[in-house]
Amino acid sequence: MKDIFTDMQAKVGCPYLSDLPYKKRAVWYEMKRLCLSDYPENQLEDFSRYVFGVPYATIQEALQRKDVMNRE
Template sequence: MKTDIFEDMKELVGCKDVSDLPYRKREVWEEIKRQSPLAYPKEQLEKFFHYVFGVDYAVIMGILDMRKGSDRPCRKCESTC
């Protein structure tokens, strides 16, 4: 069972430390799209998205929701990820 998105993303992206994640936004974003972020507690997701992307949970979830069924990245994704 997934328990810590920080540690899981660190491994999936290939970072040595969690502190490297904000510098690898593109890779983290690609993994977020592949994974199911809702498998993690909402409070942890809020901290993770703010730490890595500098935006609130609702913003990221809104972007993911808009992207459903679309293969093209939206402008917001291109500018923040």
């Protein structure tokens, strides 16, 4: 099973998982590029709350907006 925490840690280049909340911009950029359906919903929920402090539903909503997705 894939783990978004370790995958994101590698993509963003953080030595520790605890660094992820301090790299929100880089994490957001990578989230737009990942296939999030590869990860379990409960893991995405935990990740979203840990890194961004919001429920995953809020992240999903933002990712579906065209103006958010096109902005690099």
